[in-house]
Amino acid sequence: MKLYVPVHCHELGQRTNNEDAIYPKEASEKTRLFMVCDGVGGQAKGEVASSLVCQGFAAYVSENPIGTIENSMYLPLALQSVEQNLGTYLETHPEAKGMATTLTFLLISDEEEKALIGWVGDSRVYHIRDGKILFQTKDHSVVQGMVDMGEITEEEAQTHPKRNIITRAINGTNPTRIDQHVITDIKKDDFFFLCTDGILEHLDEERISLWFRDKASVQGIKSEIMENAKDGTKDNYSMYIIKIKDV
Numbered sequence: 284m285k286l287y288v289p290v291h292c293h294e295l296g297q298r299t300n301n302e303d304a305i306y307p308k309e310a311s312e313k314t315r316l317f318m319v320c321d322g323v324g325g326q327a328k329g330e331v332a333s334s335l336v337c338q339g340f341a342a343y344v345s346e347n348p349i350g351t352i353e354n355s356m357y358l359p360l361a362l363q364s365v366e367q368n369l370g371t372y373l374e375t376h377p378e379a380k381g382m383a384t385t386l387t388f389l390l391i392s393d394e395e396e397k398a399l400i401g402w403v404g405d406s407r408v409y410h411i412r413d414g415k416i417l418f419q420t421k422d423h424s425v426v427q428g429m430v431d432m433g434e435i436t437e438e439e440a441q442t443h444p445k446r447n448i449i450t451r452a453i454n455g456t457n458p459t460r461i462d463q464h465v466i467t468d469i470k471k472d473d474f475f476f477l478c479t480d481g482i483l484e485h486l487d488e489e490r491i492s493l494w495f496r497d498k499a500s501v502q503g504i505k506s507e508i509m510e511n512a513k514d515g516t517k518d519n520y521s522m523y524i525i526k527i528k529d530v
Contacts, residue, residue, distance in 0.1 A: 284393045284469070285528040286312045290501045292509060293521045296481055302329030303479050303521035304384070306337040310523070316344055317389040317523045321406050321479040323452065324382030332384040335372060336453050339365035340388060349390065352397040352465055358388070362403075362453070362461045369455025383454035386461070387420070387477045389525070396530055398466040398475065403459060404449045407483065409476040410466055414492040418464060423451035441487075447480065472497035473527045474504075481520030485511050501526050 289310040295301045302322035307314060318337050322329030343361040350357075373379055385404025392398065400408045405422040421427060425448040426440040440446060451459050474495050478486075486508065494504050501524045512520050 284391065284396055284530050286314070286391075287501055287526045287528050288312050289314060289317070289523055289525045290505045291521070291523045292505065294481075294509075294512070294516075294519065296512075296516045296519045298517070298519050300330065301519045302333060302384075303481070303519040304330065304333035304337045305521050305523060306341055310525075312528070315391045315393070316341065317475070317477055317525060319387045319406055319477040319479055319521050319523055320384045321404065321481075321519070321521070322382065322384040323449075324379070328379045328382035329384065331372075331376075331379055332369070332382040332454070335369055336365055336384050336386055339368050340386070344390065349392075349399070352390070352392045352395050352399045355463070358399070358401040358461050358463050362459070366453060366455050366458055369453065373455050380456075381454075383452035385449065385479070386453055388461075389475055389477060389523075391475075391525075396469055398469060399463065400466065401461050401463045403451050403453055403461050405447075406477070406479045409474070409478075409491070411474040411476060411491065411495040412470065413472065413497040414495055416488065416491060417468075418466065420462070420464070422449075423462075424449050469527060469530055471527055471529050474501075475525040476522065478522040479518070479520060481516050481518035482508065482512060482522050484516045484518065484520070 306318040320333035322333035385406040388401035390399045402420045410418040
């Protein structure tokens with residue numbers, strides 16, 4: 284499997300501190316592991332949580348080859364290791380108590396021509412083919428729970444006052460669960476798109492369908508998203524865009 288050189292952004296938005304983290308900081312066409320995290324906790328500690336989680340998962344993948352993308356225990360064990368490391372950090376940095384982070388995780392296997400997606404919280408991963416969303420992660424959030432219960436619609440969720448309250452996060456204190464999904468159908472010109480909720484403030488399915496066409500370049504899509512976000516996005520906003528060059 285071949286990739287175009289992936290592109291990313293990692294922007295402050297209208298905040299005074301950037302609590303997002305991305306992995307890697309720079310990618311090449313040979314990169315196969317990607318993460319985007321959104322830290323919470325304030326007082327510069329959210330960025331510690333998001334950074335430590337990126338570093339922790341990257342180290343786990345490096346030290347523990349997955350074997351097969353279909354290994355359902357791989358991400359739960361990786362999360363367990365990362366949570367233990369966060370807990371150790373908190374023991375020596377009690378001022379960081381209360382920090383936490385979301386996680387989006389993408390690992391692409393050339394050998395199997397498959398991809399493993401994992402997530403915690405309301406940052407998202409999309410698999411897109413010629414403008415059609417084939418898969419997207421389901422938020423761990425209060426409003427998503429309300430949508431699932433039929434209390435509000437998807438449209439009402441977008442402006443609901445509790446839309447930024449998440450129900451799962453990685454914090455090193457209370458063990459959480461990671462959801463996962465294996466993509467088995469990957470074709471030339473498919474996109475993977477990882478992003479924090481800051482990106483989604485001004486990005487909807489209509490724009491995704493318009494911008495993520497098979498002839499579109501990753502740089503072109505990035506320019507559209509950056510232009511769309513630069514003046515109005517209140518939160519930090521970060522993303523990775525990966526396009527499949529050949530399978």
